[in-house]
Amino acid sequence: MKKKMKFLLPIVLIIILVMSLFSARSITRIRNYGKLINYVGIVRGATQRVIKLETNDKQDDELIAYVDGIMEELLTGEGQYGLKRTSYADFNNELELLNENWSQIKKEIYDVRQGADKERLLKQSEELFDVANDTVFSIQEYSGQRSTVLVRQMVITGVFCLIVSIFAIGYYVRKYFRLREKTAELADQAGRDELTGAYAIERFYAEGQEIIDKNQEAKLAVVYIDFENFKYINDVFGYEYGDRVLKEYARTLTDSLKENELLSRSMADQFLVLRCYEDKQDLLNMQMKIDRDFMKREVLPDKHVMAIACGICCIEDTIEKLDIRGFVNRANYAQKTIKNAPGSNYAFYNESIREQMFREIHIADRMGSALAAGEFIVYFQPKVSPYTGEIEAAEALVRWKTSEGKMIMPGEFIPVFEKEHLIGRLDQYVFEEVCRFMQDRYREGARVVPVSVNVSKIRFYTADFVKNYAAIKERYQIPDGMLEIEFTETVACESQDYMLEIIKELHDNGFQCSMDDFGTGYSSLGMLKDLEIDVLKLDALFFRGNPDSKKEQLIVKGILGIIKELDIKSVAEGIETKKQLEFLKECGCDLIQGYYYYKPMPGEEFRKLLIGRQDVSLASGNEGGNR
Template identity: 45%
Template structure:
């Protein structure tokens, strides 16, 4: 029992210190940011957004805001923020005696970390972050006793409540039930807090015994406390506490290091678990704590060498654990460690961060050596025999940062950049990528687009253009495709290539798809109300939208609300959807057709190109991918392929549309082989609705209006 109490006391002390260092590190970073800003930046939302977005990306902050003296400002996600509470605003901006300093406060379940911005000697605004709370929660969640950890103030009020339901109270003193004779314990806790001392005691709550350990954080009047049931503490705590010390040591190292005031018995205890603290218990190799120590030493003594930092993980590792079992997953991780040992030998170092995430650092002379190493590494990892025996192929995605000058570079910054590179290729067919300034700029542009997308949708900046589809035989417009454009006040007209892929990643495409669909319904309804001779309009449906459970009822409800006649809206699905789950697809298509929609396959030939696989699907239209025509129709083979596709589609009673047609030669060939419709610049580019109406009806518009 005595050892259990000692273990928890050490854990509490170290984790409390780590939390303090986390806050101080964030304060220092935000203070540096505040030095780069003045009153003009605060009043300029665009400039503020650029500065804080870049800063958040570079240093891993989830939330940063800049506010003026009225408490109004903008966050790094582009959202407007307003501090309406007078007390809170005074705290953020700083008041008499603390101008220029940083405070932490608690408001609306957020720990606010804020730094005043000064123009000369005058305060002109403030930088705010809630990243501190996220970091603290993250620190707690990494510990074995995380559900028993909490932050309290000097009156015992819970600033951050523990995760365990049995001890989630508003004030820690409520845990000391009178019936369990806890009066002496309450007095001891009160006196310790009053004198700003650490302490450990045991008490009972409803008959169950608990260990309470607490230590001052040095932040406001806050204490970090662990409230652990003795039954939980009686487990093998030597191993548990080793893990905690290892993790805490890592935090202390990367946040500039501190000198721990530990008594002789604590020092002796730490020496006993140092080996465990620096080793990954699964692989037997160095853990991330030791990796950071060794890597920074390596960088400091070899400043003239080039180093590559690599960050990689396994795609769908959870699936491997779930299907093949956790033991197989563990053996795969050990296989990766053994592979790294074999490849790096004594020329580099590596560690497993957590789960399936690994990092490595090694010197190189030529960049081609880095690529050779990565290819060899990925090939050896994916040659894991246990999964190959089941014919399961898995992917490993790696990001690389190459540093030619390590003088001003620490390992944390290098790994962060490698991580950014890795994230840029997730869910793609590219298995590794290098970090570059261009990649960083691309990520910032992506972030900028994400920051603006909500307001752009609300302000109607997304506009619908219509591109006509011509019937070849009659040379008349018989249909149109709706294509979205972004009319940005700052950047002008943006094409879909600049934002669609981003929206697909963050799922905003669902809202944009629905928005465009409703706009098309508005156009058709307007034509009907004005007595125009309407034609069908096709609308693109993203795979993400397709798999939404409310997709069919949502689109059907909108169509019915605008009272659009059947077969005047065509839904275009990308070719890939048709081969991922044919059973579900067939059911959805049949349901859509009962609601009067025309269904088509878009971009056919871009990926799978198998008419045999779609012969049983209830599809009305097949659109040949523009790739067929962008590369030109050269030679008999190209012509034979296109002709066979159109011939087979006709046999399946599908209409055919060739998109991306640009030349008369292509048009004549498609007419010869019996293609039904053509869409492309050979006839017209996508047009604003008003221009399309003029093209479609011309002089008839005046007749319709009359």
């Protein structure tokens, strides 16, 4: 027996050693599977974060490079993370498919950055998420199979191996749950705003709708919060300071949240809060207190320039059956009714606001049919030389005369079209009508003067804007220099590099360029040295103050002197009195536009005016003008 044991023991020890080595090898592989699971999970979470950022117009190329590095090491088994290739064919096939999906996602991201629709990117992200899940599950399955074999080996080699196997299984189970927790954390981060930690808008919609559905009898309200003049804060104090203001305000709102209440940063300086309440006045008082306390903590050098506008939509005040998005829209509309309105910072959505909102919806819905029916009428307001009294140019304006004969003024429909992103169609319609009018004049052999047309911010940023306008100009055979494109100072301020490119392109296509509303912003003079504009229009606000103010006169004289030195033609708009006219003549202003000479008039009336066949009443010499 001893002899047997003498031989058996070494054999047993060799078997145990071999099994231990084999088990150790298996354990090493299982640990590698855990790392693979971890890093595939990281890829899954990180790619979703990349896509979330891109759909919110935020770019993170460093995160994309991080994912590329992990994918490269998963595929090759070589790199800084210590990941090893497995011989498991299903997992390797899933990795190849995951890499193909990631490559497609990067292509879609590039297309989105070039202006493509984000829907394809979102659809591709869902496919990538599913493939990433399949990849994780495949290696988990294989890891489970190897663990089972390992347990059997450990049972066979005795209690010691059993203890080791239990320890290993426990260890990896804990690691699995830590991975699940990490994945949950990544998913939570992907649903939050990076700057403030508040919910991203889509997560707010999803969880907000769930709260509403589960609390049908509760009093719930959506509060839409928007900072006024926040661009001023960023421009004057810097974006870092602006970000600090937003983070502090988000923290203040977060501290005020109760059960079933949510906070979202919907965009830029706008926040959404879903609130529970018992009394509307208490709801309002709480929001006012939050804002007062916040303003006390954030002491700004120019504190008076920043205010908070809040629109509140209580679900009980809505007539229609709406979802969370509908309540947000109505709270937003209520906020817009008081934004930048003096003395008012809070508004509840009510029947009056509802009627106004549906009035705007009606206006927006009628635009297409009104364009087709020719209800939009182009008016012309002459620009007159103050020295000769001759009409030297004109501006094209638009009026809406419905089929019922009702006249809708621009102040009512233009803001609606801008908000609904419809204004570009109207801009192009007016431009083409002007070209048609000028072509008819040329065919008649009649006098033609340059005409300026307004281009909205939305149309200005359309990629094919210049190409389309140039094609229309060419089709109607309008000579170079006879059409002037007017854009506002606000557009020029937002992206001067883009503006420089567009102005060059417009000049190359025979257009003149004009900056409208000069003097309404605070960075105009700095732009004049860079922008190659042809015409500068002084805003009417320059001339509505005290006509005898030496300061105002000095400013106007200085500006006109500067632009004359820059070889830019000047136009003063909104001129109504002889005193204003004489002062501008003294300053050397090139053209006058306003009721002192002519009010806006339909095309036929303007045509007759140019050929001297229409007795148009002039207000020249009459204080106050002719409206």
